[in-house]
Amino acid sequence: MKKTSLRIMVSTLAITMMAGVFAGCGNKDGGEVKNNTSNNAAQTQKLSGTVQADGSSTVGPITEAMAEEFVKDYPDVQIPVAISGTGGGFKRFVVGETDVQNASRPIKEEEKKKAAENGVEMTEFKVAYDGIxxxxxxxxxxxxxxxxxxxxxxxxxxxxxxxxxxxxxxxxxxxxxxxxxxxxxxxxxxxxxxxxxxxxxxxxxxxxxxxxxxxxxxxxxxxxxxxxxxxxxxxxxxxxxxxxxxxxxxxxxxxxxxxxxxxxxxxLSRPIFVYVNNKSFGKPEVKEFVKFYLENAAEIVPEIGEVALPEAEYKEQLNKIK
Structure with a gap:
């Protein structure tokens, strides 16, 4: 992936990621980020469905960049990334409307309570550091x-x-x-x-x-x-x-x-997050997208203009995936 294309994504607020075929495993090579998952080409083509994401305008560009790369390997998956703010996104997330919540702050206790009332359990992933x-x-x-x-x-x-x-x-x-x-x-x-x-x-x-x-x-x-x-x-x-x-x-x-x-x-320095509805891990497209996110964050996050975590922290968080 070229840096200039990622910069443009910062100006894109709500899009549905479209198809593109991309093969290969490993890390960045020749300016493009490649999927590190173990799926072979046949499995790649079978994955389909929609991953619904909403929330922070700060985290949104990172999730958009991940989505753009992910659908190159999985062209039948759609990942619309809405931007309604962290609070606005949580209003949808805690009632089960979205799979992925982009958040520039930790979830509040009242939001946790609302989620529990609606039977929504979640997993928190720290994805980067930002400075307001x-x-x-x-x-x-x-x-x-x-x-x-x-x-x-x-x-x-x-x-x-x-x-x-x-x-x-x-x-x-x-x-x-x-x-x-x-x-x-x-x-x-x-x-x-x-x-x-x-x-x-x-x-x-x-x-x-x-x-x-x-x-x-x-x-x-x-x-x-x-x-x-x-x-x-x-x-x-x-x-x-x-x-x-x-x-x-x-x-x-x-x-x-x-x-x-x-x-x-x-x-004004702070960590930023994504939250995933635990039920959504039962959808293969969501599970694979979250894995892809963590496996590629160390490379993509800095190109968006944010600060990546140490790679070991991303790898450790892979153990949270249900």
């Missing part, structure tokens, strides 16, 4: 670093910040336009917990969207805009965005694959 990235436009020449206290001052529910000058007196008195993921987004919840110390606590005058590409366009097109989203969306749009460093009191740290991986990008 605060961005301004490339045309913004003065914002380079923000402290956690300044971020809270800007984004708190009772914030009185209207212009850049309200944050630092040497900055211009131009009005700020705020962009955020929608309230069903796990990214939104994680950010508000980390910065405002309460889930979903946010100033009321933001421009929300569950479509991260809408946020990218809004921030990138306005020198007085600021917003936040998953690291992969920044990586794919560096031509129009500038990442803001965060200073927790020990120096400014820029989000990068290395600082997210080593945990120094605080407080």
């Amino acid at each position: 990235t605060i961005c301004v436009s490339k045309e913004n020449t003065f914002v380079d670093t923000l402290t956690v206290a300044e971020l809270n001052k800007m984004w708190a529910p009772d914030s009185t910040v209207k212009t850049w000058k309200d944050i630092r007196p040497e900055w211009p008195a131009d009005p700020i336009k705020f962009y955020t993921p929608g309230p069903d987004s796990g990214t939104f919840e994680f950010f508000t917990e980390a910065i405002n110390k309460k889930s979903k606590a946010m100033r009321p005058d933001v421009n929300p969207s569950e479509d991260d590409n809408t946020l990218v366009q809004g921030v990138g097109g306005d020198k007085n805009a600021i917003g936040f989203f998953g690291f992969s969306y920044y990586e794919a749009n560096k031509d129009k965005l500038k990442a803001v460093k965060i200073d927790t009191g020990t120096g400014a740290v820029e989000p990068s694959l290395n600082t997210i991986k080593d945990g120094s990008y605080k407080p």
Whole structure:
């Protein structure tokens, strides 16, 4: 698989993966990811059905990339990947509507309870690390670093910040336009917990969207805009965005694959997940897709712009598959 094609996938939000025939086993060779499963060609052609996935816009591009490669080996399998946000996806998952839930935060206790009430048991798989990235436009020449206290001052529910000058007196008195993921987004919840110390606590005058590409366009097109989203969306749009460093009191740290991986990008580094309905493991197409996901994540995840786990962790999680 070529890196450029994976970058394009970050801009694709809800698609049904189409057919394509692909053979071979092993790791990446000649720029393409190959299936590591032990099925022979005859078995490959017999697998069919649909794997329903929904949830996070951060994890969605990873699942889409996996699906695109998987259907090359299994052309009769369809994998529509919907993007309704982590919270929106869990609403469907806990009532048994989907097989795979993409999640940029762990499942909540109330969601677990709802799942239990509906007889839905699940398995959690950690698939990558992400860093929520605060961005301004490339045309913004003065914002380079923000402290956690300044971020809270800007984004708190009772914030009185209207212009850049309200944050630092040497900055211009131009009005700020705020962009955020929608309230069903796990990214939104994680950010508000980390910065405002309460889930979903946010100033009321933001421009929300569950479509991260809408946020990218809004921030990138306005020198007085600021917003936040998953690291992969920044990586794919560096031509129009500038990442803001965060200073927790020990120096400014820029989000990068290395600082997210080593945990120094605080407080916005986080693990991201997929959850699988245990009943769905009874469907061969779901079981094989999850195996494929874990077997190829170490290679595909970095090409999407996220941080892969050590390969041994993916292999260990294969033991969770029922």
